[in-house]
Amino acid sequence: MKELYQEKILTDIGGNLSFRSIEDPKKYFWITPSGMKKDLVEPEHLIKMTMDGEEVDSDSELSPSVEWPIHLRIYQEDDDFQFVVHSHAPLATAFSILAEPPKIPPLTAELGFLVPEIIIVPYQQSGSTELGDAVAELLWDSQTLILENHGVVAVSEDSFQNAAIKTRALEEYLQLYLNIKKFGEKIRPFPGFD
Numbered sequence: 001m002k003e004l005y006q007e008k009i010l011t012d013i014g015g016n017l018s019f020r021s022i023e024d025p026k027k028y029f030w031i032t033p034s035g036m037k038k039d040l041v042e043p044e045h046l047i048k049m050t051m052d053g054e055e056v057d058s059d060s061e062l063s064p065s066v067e068w069p070i071h072l073r074i075y076q077e078d079d080d081f082q083f084v085v086h087s088h089a090p091l092a093t094a095f096s097i098l099a100e101p102p103k104i105p106p107l108t109a110e111l112g113f114l115v116p117e118i119i120i121v122p123y124q125q126s127g128s129t130e131l132g133d134a135v136a137e138l139l140w141d142s143q144t145l146i147l148e149n150h151g152v153v154a155v156s157e158d159s160f161q162n163a164a165i166k167t168r169a170l171e172e173y174l175q176l177y178l179n180i181k182k183f184g185e186k187i188r189p190f191p192g193f194d
């Protein structure tokens, strides 16, 4: 988490993380708290929630991130989803605000593998169940999704690092696209992908 904060992918107010409970992965997940600066969050600040969206220790002074419905709906969608990174990564967030986002082709082998397609989740209010539903619906197309006028969600089945890598890859992909556009208009898509 601190790494992502230093990279400015997580900001003071933007972004949150969660993962399934190791002991009881089908019943619980842990999520970062609301309103705490991201570089100050320690393991003891994490909030445990049930797969019905209830806080386990409701006496805690901290409350879960307001974006918890996104995380909950991802875990409800499939038992294999283990880790979720939601961020307001700068380039992806800027891209999410475009009225007519360009269709970007695969650019290199690695990025084409990590970000096969840019998929944008239609706008729903932050923190709403509707946003969680909209994310869950599109996870079958990509496990890295841009949220319209908002940010990014990346999901991993095996490690927190992989969810972070997917988020970084999307930023890298958009940065590369911006750089290419400075050189010229026409792009030759990476040939290994359709």
Ligand SMILES: [Zn+2]
Pocket (backbone or CB within 6 Å): 014, 015, 067, 086, 087, 088, 126, 150, 151
């Ligand atoms: Zn957000």
